[in-house]
Amino acid sequence: xxxxxxxxxxxxxxxxxxxxxxxxxxxxxxxxxxxxxxxxxxxxxxxxxxxxxxxxxxxxxxxxxxxxxx
Amino acid sequence: xxxxxxxxxxxxxxxxxxxxxxxxxxxxxxxxxxxxxxxxxxxxxxxxxxxxxxxxxxxxxxxxxxxxxxxxxxxxxxxxxxxxxxxxxxxxxxxxxxxxxxxxxxxxxxxxxxxxxxxxxxxxxxxxxxxxxxxxxxxxxxxxxxxxxxxxxxxxxxxxxxxxxxxxxxxxxxxxxxxxxxxxxxxxxxxxxxxxxxxxxxxxxxxxxxxxxxxxxxxxxxxxxxxxxxxxxxxxxxxxxxxxxxxxxxxxxxxxxxxxxxxxxxxxxxxxxxxxxxxxxxxxxxxxxxxxxxxxxxxxxxxxxxxxxxxxxxxxxxxxxxxxxxxxxxxxxxxxxxxxxxxxxxxxxxxxxxxxxxxxxxxxxxxxxxxxxxxxxxxxxxxxxxxxxxxxxxxxxxxxxxxxxxxxxxxxxxxxxxxxxxxxxxxxxxxxxxxxxxxxxxxxxxxxxxxxxxxxxxxxxxxxxxxxxxxxxxxxxxxxxxxxxxxxxxxxxxxxxxxxxxxxxxxxxxxxxxxxxxxxxxxxxxxxxxxxxxxxxxxxxxxxxxxxxxxxxxxxxxxxxxxxxxxxxxxxxxxxxxxxxxxxxxxxx
Numbered sequence: 102x103x104x105x106x107x108x109x110x111x112x113x114x115x116x117x118x119x120x121x122x123x124x125x126x127x128x129x130x131x132x133x134x135x136x137x138x139x140x141x142x143x144x145x146x147x148x149x150x151x152x153x154x155x156x157x158x159x160x161x162x163x164x165x166x167x168x169x170x171x
Numbered sequence: 172x173x174x175x176x177x178x179x180x181x182x183x184x185x186x187x188x189x190x191x192x193x194x195x196x197x198x199x200x201x202x203x204x205x206x207x208x209x210x211x212x213x214x215x216x217x218x219x220x221x222x223x224x225x226x227x228x229x230x231x232x233x234x235x236x237x238x239x240x241x242x243x244x245x246x247x248x249x250x251x252x253x254x255x256x257x258x259x260x261x262x263x264x265x266x267x268x269x270x271x272x273x274x275x276x277x278x279x280x281x282x283x284x285x286x287x288x289x290x291x292x293x294x295x296x297x298x299x300x301x302x303x304x305x306x307x308x309x310x311x312x313x314x315x316x317x318x319x320x321x322x323x324x325x326x327x328x329x330x331x332x333x334x335x336x337x338x339x340x341x342x343x344x345x346x347x348x349x350x351x352x353x354x355x356x357x358x359x360x361x362x363x364x365x366x367x368x369x370x371x372x373x374x375x376x377x378x379x380x381x382x383x384x385x386x387x388x389x390x391x392x393x394x395x396x397x398x399x400x401x402x403x404x405x406x407x408x409x410x411x412x413x414x415x416x417x418x419x420x421x422x423x424x425x426x427x428x429x430x431x432x433x434x435x436x437x438x439x440x441x442x443x444x445x446x447x448x449x450x451x452x453x454x455x456x457x458x459x460x461x462x463x464x465x466x467x468x469x470x471x472x473x474x475x476x477x478x479x480x481x482x483x484x485x486x487x488x489x490x491x492x493x494x495x496x497x498x499x500x501x502x503x504x505x506x507x508x509x510x511x512x513x514x515x516x517x518x519x520x521x522x523x524x525x526x527x528x529x530x531x532x533x534x535x536x537x538x539x540x541x542x543x544x545x546x547x548x549x550x551x552x553x554x555x556x557x558x559x560x561x562x563x564x565x566x567x568x569x570x571x572x573x574x575x576x577x578x579x580x581x582x583x584x585x586x587x588x589x590x591x592x593x594x595x596x597x598x599x600x601x602x603x604x605x606x607x608x609x610x611x612x613x614x615x616x617x618x619x620x621x622x623x624x625x626x627x628x629x630x631x632x633x634x635x636x637x638x639x640x641x642x643x644x645x646x647x648x649x650x651x652x653x654x655x656x657x658x659x660x661x662x663x664x665x666x667x668x669x670x671x672x673x674x675x676x677x678x679x680x681x682x683x684x685x686x687x688x689x690x691x692x693x694x695x696x697x698x699x700x701x702x703x704x705x706x707x708x709x710x711x712x713x714x715x716x717x718x719x720x721x722x723x724x725x726x727x728x729x730x731x732x733x734x735x736x737x738x739x740x741x742x743x744x745x746x747x748x749x750x751x752x753x754x755x756x757x758x759x760x
Contacts, residue, residue: 123535123602126194126244128278130361139395143502146511146601148394152275153306155394157498159510159600 104163105147107137107170116167124162128152134171182227187235189228189341190259192286193270194279195242196606198298198328202270203239205334222529223255230342235265241532244278246285247357251532251540260289265345267293268337273303273310273325276372280364283319287352292344295323296337301330307375315371320350329612386490390608393495403499406492410483415561415569418476422562430471438462450647458692459643465636468688469555469628476558477627481620484522489611489619493518494603501601507587508542508594510601520547522554522623524716528723538596541728544720546586548712549736550579552683555631556707559687564704567697575704582709582739630715631682638681642674642689661741666702667748669693675703679710686710698751702744709740 107113115133118124128151129135138148138155146157158166193199203209207226224239240259241252269286271279286293297312316323322340326333355363393399439456446452455462487493493515497504501511513534520527527547531540552560564571591598645651654677655662655670662673672690679686686707695703711733712720720729 121602122245122247123249125357125361126278126281127602127604128275138391141498141501142396144505145500145502146498146603148498148605152278154275155605157394157494157501157511157601157603157605159501159602161600162602 102168104137104149104158104166104168105140105160107168109137109139112136112171113168114171116169118167119162119165121162124158124166127156128154129156129158129166135168182225182234182236185227185234185236187233187265187342187345188263189235189237190240190264190267190291191237191270192240192256192260192267192282193242194244194272194275194282196604197242197270197272197279199239199242199270201328202268202296202298202334202337203237205328205331206237206338222252222532223259228338230338233342235342237268238264243282245282250535255532260286260291264291266341267291268296268341269293270296270298270328271323273297273300274306274308276308276310277364277368280367281360284352284355284360284363287319287321288354290349290351292347292349293321294337294340294344295319295321296328296333297323297325298328300325301327301332309373309375311371315367318367318370320352329615384610386608386610393492393608394498394605396499399495399499403496406487410487414476414479414483415565415572417479418558418561419565421475421478422472426471426475430467434466435463453647454640454643457643457647459639459646459689461636461639461643464643464688465632465639468559468639468684469631469635472562472688473555473558473631473684474624474627476561477554478620478624480522480554480557481623481627482616484518485616485619485623486611487518489609489616491606491608494605495608497601497603498605507546507584508591508598509539509587510598512601512603513539513543516543517547517551520551520553521557524548524551524553524712525719527551528716528719531723535599536596538594539598541594541724542587542590542598544724544728545590545732545735546583548716548720548732549586549709549739550583552579552708553713555627556683556687559684560704560708563687563690564700567700571697571700571704574701575708578705578743579708582743631684634681634714635685638678638685642678645674665741665745665748666706667752668695668699668703668706672703675707676710679707680714682713683707683710698748702748705747706740706744709736709743711736711740 113135115129115131115135117131118129124130133151136150138150140147140160144160146159147163148155148157150156191199191203203224203226206228209224209226223241226237226239228235228237238259240256243253243256246253246257246260267286269283271283283295295316297310297315300310303310310325312323312325322344324333324337324340326337328334389402393402442452442456442462446455454460494512496518497511497514499511500514504511504513516527516530516534519530524547528544531543534540534543560575561572564575642651645654651671651674655673658673658676659670662668662676663670666672672693674689675686678689687704690700690703690707717729717733720732
């Protein structure tokens with residue numbers, strides 16, 4: 102499943118991400134665990150928690166991130 | 172312009188060049204300020220430092236130039252600020268102080284490896300160990316130093332902890348043989364970072380042992396649409412209330428009585444002793460005398476609003492509220508071709524367009540930079556202009572201020588949509604780290620307010636006095652009337668303003684509030700106030716903003732913005748007047 106369809110407040114694992122230096126350096130890499138916090142309205146970003154940090158990721162990008170439940 | 176950018180020249184007396192590097196928002200600028208005494212602007216969001224600054228440090232009688240390099244997550248360039256960081260490294264240094272965030276070691280190690288590959292002697296500051304400990308993260312700095320092959324000093328920069336040892340090491344390692352670091356691929360670096368982080372750090376779950384403070388409690392709430400959006404709206408209304416209410420109170424209770432009862436009689440008396448009534452006397456202390464208006468306008472009228480605005484801006488910056496606002500409004504920002512993170516430079520534009528345009532260096536695409544750098548000079552009033560608008564319009568009706576602001580938002584929306592369609596390229600979608608919500612340190616906050624106020628007074632006062640002196644000369648010699656006659660079709664017929672209002676079109680070029688303040692004493696009616704407010708709101712950028720646009724882009728771009736803003740200001744102002752006229756003609760108003 103993609104990150105945008107992942108349930109709120111659940112722990113997940115990232116399977117693959119699109120090629121993006123910014124995603125990598127913010128910790129959004131394959132193999133990392135994350136918690137889905139919230140999705141913003143009007144097409145706004147999803148907020149995930151990774152390494153105790155909150156990261157906002159556009160839904161366009163989050164749609165390309167494949168994840169699985171832990 | 173100069174006050175917005177700190178020194179960039181390396182002192183020729185400096186024996187060494189030391190770079191200060193690290194991820195964004197890890198406290199580099201705090202270290203820089205502590206070492207050099209130069210007060211760099213700090214804030215709680217990534218991308219505060221978008222340009223490098225140079226300061227001098229002396230240690231054991233040897234002077235070095237310390238360069239505060241913009242924060243970068245990686246040396247793979249994604250923004251202009253990161254490009255600057257890479258250029259600084261390529262130009263070489265005698266040593267590097269690299270700041271690591273102890274609360275997020277793994278991520279910071281990636282940049283550490285990239286820096287080490289340059290084989291320049293490096294010392295690491297493991298910063299914020301106190302916050303890490305509170306979160307249950309303990310790091311073995313000695314072990315980390317062994318694994319990195321470079322000294323690692325644990326510390327807390329804001330409290331000055333570890334900084335003496337750090338500087339000592341930054342000097343000691345110069346010219347010392349360092350272990351050579353071989354180049355690794357990106358994937359190998361991440362693997363190595365994960366491995367080292369696992370070896371040197373231990374984590375305890377302390378979430379049960381510790382009571383959360385107020386800021387930690389609302390941290391999560393402020394990123395959720397509910398109640399995040401209502402909190403954001405309430406914060407903005409509260410901020411506006413404080414700026415307008417506080418400014419008005421300070422102006423009425425303290426500054427205007429002081430000015431009218433003490434300053435004006437004193438100045439008139441003083442000038443009257445040396446100058447007999449006539450042209451010179453009037454230029455100095457007459458109706459538009461620059462010794463009177465040059466103090467009344469910037470200090471007694473505008474400064475109170477500037478003061479409260481800076482308190483609000485500094486509070487929002489230091490608390491980490493601005494990136495949250497960016498996330499909440501991302502959906503709306505997309506409609507005008509931007510992304511939520513763009514709200515930070517736009518918000519800074521309400522202070523001054525210069526740092527806002529410089530702040531766009533953190534943007535990841537040229538298109539985003541250009542959209543922001545167009546809409547800020549066009550429809551974001553700077554704080555001095557906003558203060559002047561509140562004085563001009565707010566004294567009649569606060570609704571007039573709201574009307575002008577509403578028109579500015581509408582134009583921002585339209586301009587953003589048009590620019591999105593017209594400009595080539597694309598704006599990268601939001602990927603943004605949300606910093607923790609923190610209680611601002613009041614000492615640091617007021618230091619920042621003081622620094623900004625000092626800049627405001629220094630920057631506003633001289634151009635203001637010169638411009639008012641010029642206006643006064645034009646007024647007293649009758650040149651203003653002749654100029655007014657020439658552009659009368661525009662000012663009187665199209666805009667419906669009195670002929671003498673033509674002066675704002677000249678003075679507004681010098682400073683934006685000068686497109687507003689001369690209208691104060693012209694006895695304008697409510698419709699004229701609205702037209703005057705709107706024209707001033709959109710009118711061309713001041714000289715300093717024009718300069719920064721030319722420098723950051725090119726002269727042609729700056730010229731286009733000046734032309735666009737002038738046309739939009741006169742067009743919208745005129746349309747409002749003509750619509751009022753039409754209503755009057757058909758008997759509606």
